[in-house]
Amino acid sequence: MFKKLLASVGIGGAKVDTILTKEVVSPGDTISANIVITGGDTEQEISGLDLALMTRVKVERDDTEMVINKPLAQWHIADKFVIQPGEIREIPFEGSLPWETPVSSNGARNNQTRVWIATGLNIDMAIDASDKDPLNIIPTPTQNKVLQAMDNCGYTIFKADVEEGQLRGHDFASTTGCYQELEYRPNEFALFGLNEVEVSFVASEHVTHVLLELDRNFGGDSYRSLTLPNNISLEEVTAQLKSLLG
Known part of the structure; x- marks a missing residue:
């Protein structure tokens, strides 16, 4: 009972790591990865696993300029599943980058462009585990x-x-x-x-x-x-x- 309570608040919970086959890609390229999920100290039910291609976007809200994180593409990897304590589960992934993906490797002295893959484990009643993998987007x-x-x-x-x-x-x-x-x-x-x-x-x-x-x-x-x-x-x-x- 105590271990399940710890898991529900994100202590000793499952971890996720997305291992990209290559980190230097161009808009329109196919990316592939191996998603490794490692169980924590107790059995956990994972409500889903998702990947998103993210970038930082400058926006204006009520005459105030700010920067937000915006998804350019999203992929649903897995539905609900249970992972056992210490279990290691690997899920292969392959997806295509949008042709409009910003070029992060552009040679600008003041380069504010950032692009990355975000991985999320949706654990019910828990703090979401997350993994961020930067991508080096070179021009086509x-x-x-x-x-x-x-x-x-x-x-x-x-x-x-x-x-x-x-x-x-x-x-x-x-x-x-x-x-x-x-x-x-x-x-x-x-x-x-x-x-x-x-x-x-x-x-x-x-x-x-x-x-x-x-x-x-x-x-x-x-x-x-x-x-x-x-x-x-x-x-x-x-x-x-x-x-x-x-």
């Missing part, structure tokens, strides 16, 4: 060409974050309720006399949509968008960006 080949093309145009990335809202461009819109902004500033070799360029992606399997917000000395902000096939060359991306930035 097409996204990487856009980043290189911005460098070729003389712009340096200085900040990256994720904001609440929806992106809309010509014939495309984002779907996750948030979007990443990569903020660029001109260096001494910059073209076109812009103060700042904000780059956002809405990627998909066959094409990558790009939305640019241009901050000019005169005339205020303006928006440009383009859609790039995922087999495009760096030279073609650079040429298209120069056309939009000019």
